[in-house]
Amino acid sequence: MPEATMTANTGAVRTGTQELSLNKAINAALADALEENPRALVLGEDVGRLGGVFRITDGLQERFGAERVFDTPLAESGILGMSVGLAMAGYHPIPEVQFDGFTYPAVNQIVTQIARMNFRTRGALPMPITLRMPSFGGIQSPELHSESLEWLFAHVAGLKVVSPSNPHQAYHLLRHAATMPDPVVFMEPKSRYWQKGSVDFDTPGDLTGSVVAREGRHLTLVAWGAMVSRCLQVADMAAEDGVEVEVLDLRWLKPIDAEGLARSVARTRRAVVVHEAPKSAGLGAEVAQLITEHCFGTLKAPVERVTGFDVPFPSGSLENEYLPNADRILFGIQRVLEYRRG
Amino acid sequence: MSVTATPAATGALELDPQRLQADELKRLLAQMITVRHLDTSAIAWQRQGIIPGYAPMQGQEAAQVGSIAALDMTRDFVFPTYREMGAAYAAGVDMAEYMATHKATWNGGLHDPVKYRFTPIQTVIAGSALHAVGWAHGQRLDALREGREQTDLPASLIYLGDGASSQGDIHEAMNFAGVFKTPTVFFVQNNGWAISVPTEHQVAGGSVAARGAGYGLPSVAVDGNDVEAVVRAARAAVAHARSGAGAVVVEAFTYRRGPHSTSDDPGRYRSLEDERRDAGPDPIERLAERLIAADELTESEVRELWADAAAFEERTREAVAAQGPRPGAEMFEYVYQETTPVLQQQAAQWREESDHA
Numbered sequence: 001m002p003e004a005t006m007t008a009n010t011g012a013v014r015t016g017t018q019e020l021s022l023n024k025a026i027n028a029a030l031a032d033a034l035e036e037n038p039r040a041l042v043l044g045e046d047v048g049r050l051g052g053v054f055r056i057t058d059g060l061q062e063r064f065g066a067e068r069v070f071d072t073p074l075a076e077s078g079i080l081g082m083s084v085g086l087a088m089a090g091y092h093p094i095p096e097v098q099f100d101g102f103t104y105p106a107v108n109q110i111v112t113q114i115a116r117m118n119f120r121t122r123g124a125l126p127m128p129i130t131l132r133m134p135s136f137g138g139i140q141s142p143e144l145h146s147e148s149l150e151w152l153f154a155h156v157a158g159l160k161v162v163s164p165s166n167p168h169q170a171y172h173l174l175r176h177a178a179t180m181p182d183p184v185v186f187m188e189p190k191s192r193y194w195q196k197g198s199v200d201f202d203t204p205g206d207l208t209g210s211v212v213a214r215e216g217r218h219l220t221l222v223a224w225g226a227m228v229s230r231c232l233q234v235a236d237m238a239a240e241d242g243v244e245v246e247v248l249d250l251r252w253l254k255p256i257d258a259e260g261l262a263r264s265v266a267r268t269r270r271a272v273v274v275h276e277a278p279k280s281a282g283l284g285a286e287v288a289q290l291i292t293e294h295c296f297g298t299l300k301a302p303v304e305r306v307t308g309f310d311v312p313f314p315s316g317s318l319e320n321e322y323l324p325n326a327d328r329i330l331f332g333i334q335r336v337l338e339y340r341r342g
Numbered sequence: 343m344s345v346t347a348t349p350a351a352t353g354a355l356e357l358d359p360q361r362l363q364a365d366e367l368k369r370l371l372a373q374m375i376t377v378r379h380l381d382t383s384a385i386a387w388q389r390q391g392i393i394p395g396y397a398p399m400q401g402q403e404a405a406q407v408g409s410i411a412a413l414d415m416t417r418d419f420v421f422p423t424y425r426e427m428g429a430a431y432a433a434g435v436d437m438a439e440y441m442a443t444h445k446a447t448w449n450g451g452l453h454d455p456v457k458y459r460f461t462p463i464q465t466v467i468a469g470s471a472l473h474a475v476g477w478a479h480g481q482r483l484d485a486l487r488e489g490r491e492q493t494d495l496p497a498s499l500i501y502l503g504d505g506a507s508s509q510g511d512i513h514e515a516m517n518f519a520g521v522f523k524t525p526t527v528f529f530v531q532n533n534g535w536a537i538s539v540p541t542e543h544q545v546a547g548g549s550v551a552a553r554g555a556g557y558g559l560p561s562v563a564v565d566g567n568d569v570e571a572v573v574r575a576a577r578a579a580v581a582h583a584r585s586g587a588g589a590v591v592v593e594a595f596t597y598r599r600g601p602h603s604t605s606d607d608p609g610r611y612r613s614l615e616d617e618r619r620d621a622g623p624d625p626i627e628r629l630a631e632r633l634i635a636a637d638e639l640t641e642s643e644v645r646e647l648w649a650d651a652a653a654f655e656e657r658t659r660e661a662v663a664a665q666g667p668r669p670g671a672e673m674f675e676y677v678y679q680e681t682t683p684v685l686q687q688q689a690a691q692w693r694e695e696s697d698h699a
């Protein structure tokens with residue numbers, strides 16, 4: 001495997017292939033985005049000298065200077081509102097919200113300003129803002145550090161929402177998002193930050209739409225973010241019983257790749273959608289409806305949802321009760337496989 | 343007539359020492375009369391069904407026209423609320439395009455914010471304050487990138503009301519502006535009211551300018567009905583911001599002489615007597631009288647200014663009345679810079695199922 005190469009401040013970005021944890025892949029993507037676009041900026045709480053509470057921005061301030069990678073006062077509306085102004089001034093802000101649940105104080109700026117500014121100004125003031133947020137549960141964190149916000153942002157006209165599931169995707173989807181002229185909510189699966197994988201810097205692959213993470217004939221498991229690797233484990237377990245599960249990593253949650261969904265489910269004729277957010281009015285409902293629209297005639301069973309419950313995300317000691325685990329996903333699979341028209 | 347400024351408790355900013363020349367004051371008077379006429383007419387347009395609604399700015403002409411006079415519209419950037427028609431006019435914005443928001447043609451207005459350096463009208467109270475700070479920070483970064491001194495920066499001016507001062511975003515914006523020393527002027531029009539709630543019930547401590555001290559921002563409170571005082575305060579503020587010394591708070595005390603909007607009924611919360619007592623001298627009459635007393639202006643010149651204003655209103659009204667709805671396809675066109683398959687599909691279905699094809 002060739003060593004990854006990188007030259008500082010020349011616009012040169014990584015090449016070759018490297019084994020990286022997901023957090024390091026994101027760090028690499030940020031470095032390369034800053035390298036490539038002199039108008040890219042990283043801002044947020046503790047992202048400078050500390051390198052972020054998850055060390056995602058580690059070393060960036062040292063390398064790119066305190067003008068381009070800077071700590072803000074502790075105020076999320078401030079971070080996002082300031083990003084709007086910076087975007088108006090021709091910059092590409094890449095703000096970090098320290099934890100998913102602390103995006104709530106900034107929802108006003110995200111929904112009423114960032115998402116609408118291009119529309120309001122008829123394209124005159126686009127909002128190329130890449131909003132990174134550590135997302136989802138799984139690491140026994142305090143209250144409001146485990147939220148899945150796709151239910152909120154995927155509904156907002158004017159936003160795009162994406163969540164990577166492995167280091168290769170994390171690197172390339174973030175690089176891609178950081179060149180997009182529209183606002184992108186980038187949901188990082190924090191429980192997978194330390195999961196390693198091979199990142200091929202030269203071969204991003206198609207960065208739009210969904211990807212089939214594992215092929216199978218009997219049923220499609222639809223997931224995103226941290227739930228993808230769980231679904232891959234479940235697919236291994238199901239295989240032992242002779243059930244061939246296809247895992248579709250949705251990646252983009254707005255816009256959702258309806259074609260990719262339809263292509264997979266048209267083949268498998270059965271689907272289970274898995275997410276961490278509460279079930280009611282969650283994105284699983286949207287996925288199920290898209291499958292119904294496109295595959296109703298071929299479906300052998302109603303689409304199942306295996307999700308979090310309609311309760312606030314509980315304390316760490318209960319999160320394994322709350323989060324879809326392998327057993328619950330397997331029960332979901334079983335219900336779909338055993339479904340008989342009444 | 344004296345130029346009034348009430349210094350804030352600490353960090354008071356001195357008015358710009360330069361008094362205004364008569365011709366400058368006459369130019370400002372002309373602008374104030376133009377927007378007064380347009381403003382009162384816009385209420386009539388609403389009654390006539392030309393526009394569905396409007397938020398009048400009567401009484402705030404000196405504050406708006408005066409604050410814009412301190413800017414260099416070739417490089418500064420203005421962040422208005424929904425009540426800044428006078429500022430928009432003074433900044434050179436095409437008024438029919440500006441009025442498009444009140445005509446319900448396009449939310450925010452049809453004017454190009456980049457061309458006019460004037461953002462769309464903001465309906466979210468305090469929603470733009472942080473944008474003004476971010477934009478201004480961008481000017482600092484530009485100077486750094488280009489190796490320029492930070493002593494002649496473009497400035498942002500953010501308008502906010504007494505009601506807006508209660509919002510958390512104003513605190514965040516002033517604090518960010520203080521921390522990053524952005525070239526930003528917070529221009530508060532304290533017009534006594536936030537819809538039905540009086541300033542006394544809104545602004546603890548009585549002064550928004552006084553809060554500047556807490557953020558390390560110099561501030562100045564000024565008689566917002568005295569256009570010369572407003573210009574001199576705003577010039578001092580802009581000069582401070584440009585110099586790289588950071589942001590400034592200007593609080594212009596004025597009065598909302600009209601209803602909150604064309605659907606408001608002020609009789610429910612204030613009497614005509616209250617209005618007469620609290621409004622203070624009319625900023626336009628006051629300036630005209632001063633100039634006439636100084637032999638710088640004649641009654642007949644004043645009549646001419648009003649006639650010009652009437653002609654301008656007529657042209658603007660015709661343009662606004664002629665403004666048809668935008669093509670429905672624009673709903674889909676401007677959501678993103680790069681549209682999505684989902685949106686394209688919805689647009690195609692809309693086209694197919696309606697008569698707009």
Ligand SMILES: Cc1ncc(C[n+]2csc(CCOP(=O)(O)OP(=O)(O)O)c2C)c(N)n1
Binds near residue numbers: 467
């Ligand atoms: C966030 C938000 N809350 C409430 C409103 C409704 N609203 C519109 S104007 C207004 C009063 C604002 O008062 P002030 O800031 O003093 O400005 P003024 O109307 O006096 O110009 C209110 C409550 C709004 N537009 N935005």
Ligand SMILES: [Mg+2]
Binds near residue numbers: 537
């Ligand atoms: Mg007010």
